[in-house]
Amino acid sequence: MLKLLIIEDDVAAAASLKHGLEESGYAVELAHDGESGLQQARDGDHDLWVIDVMLPKRDGLALLKMLRDEGRRAPALILSALGKVDDRVNGLRAGGDDYVVKPYAFVELLARIEALLRRARSLSSPETVLQLADLKMDLLGRAVTRAGQEIDLQPREFDLLEYLMRHAGQVVTRTMLLENVWEYFFDPQTNVVDVHISRLRQKIDKSFSPPLLHTVRGTGYILRMEP
């Protein structure tokens, strides 16, 4: 079982986060201030840290920077208070791997945790071909086929599919797609991403079966064989 450490001083928020993550199959440890968080991160063998920026005794970014300076490499997801534009940059600079603004949706946090854990596992093998069922992506030749038939994708559709393929079997949110495929760190009000997804779906799923690209209501999308 993968082990997570959550360093968050809001006891109620931390408890419900712990509960949700345990339901999703993780072992979760809690720390409620920067000092004990630092100690637990040093002592424990965690697969990922979730770190709140504003913590009593030692702030989250300083804590993370110390851990990184000591050579500890667990992926870190930063939680920040609402609305500071520079926070994302500062968080990543301090050694964070991803960043979620409070108040966050639990599904958003979960999706990002899973993406980080996946990334940590697959970092060593840079793939050139991605495959799911009979859908194949040749990253070097930038060619896509399904059941042997060539599928013509626009450049952005290709990037979108590549991201989904790299996270196959895992929910990705609209925000994650905007950040990773378009590199926009804000959410437009219009359902722009949904429309791009439905176009991609037309191309890769319409005349084939089974469908691979599924909508997860209220959350985002998942690419996988089972419905």
Added chain:
Amino acid sequence: MSGIWLAVSLLVLAGAAYWLARRRQQNLALLRNRLVAVTQSVRQTGDNIAHDLRTPLTRLRADVEAALRQEDGKVHRAALERVLDEIQGMQNIINALLALGQAEAGGMRVKKKTVDLTGLLMEMIELYAPSAEERQLTLKGRIDPNLTIEADRQLLARILSNLLDNELKYVPAGGLIMLSAAARGDKLEILVEDNGPGIPEDMRDKIFERFARLDPSRTVSSGAGLGLSLVRAFARVLQGDARVIESSLGGAAFIVTLSTSAADVSRPAP
């Protein structure tokens, strides 16, 4: 919230007033006028925020109470889903107000970099074109090649995204949206225009104020009236400005003017 920034400026002004009072009497009148203006603006913003958060809160409360009067799990679930929508709406308002407060108080750090503006505009068209098409709108670009600017890509994109969101919301099906950009001396001009209903002349300035909307009714799906205030505040952070005129296409033409070298700018223009 943004009220905090105004409150801070109020304090600063008060401090300055005290200091100056001991040195020069005649400056006091001037400062008092500014204080009055800031106070009014604090009060007005406060009123608007209260109003804007009270509307969804009222709906929330009614919804939850109605659901609690029943035992049906399905009804509860539906109510909770609406509650979540309302919360998201309130979160958006608070986020926008925080960004506005930061931008207007000069607290927004700009990551200056050479941005390929032509490329960015093409990207925005590419991002929005499918949604436009789905609403039976035509989105066209007329963008000069090789436009670059020293600015923050995210901020520029947020300006454009707010304007394009509006186009998709307010231009009726069958309409035309045109995005164009050109250099004018040491300035760049970005135009987002349409053949929709347009903005009446007497509202063209007002519409950039917080919470200003042509249709004052507010529902879950309608906006809060903060998009254009963000557009203007962000444009000013980049040492530019935003305004609206009548488009030659017949609808509204939103014009964002930016200086090509917004490089060293980290605070809004006065």
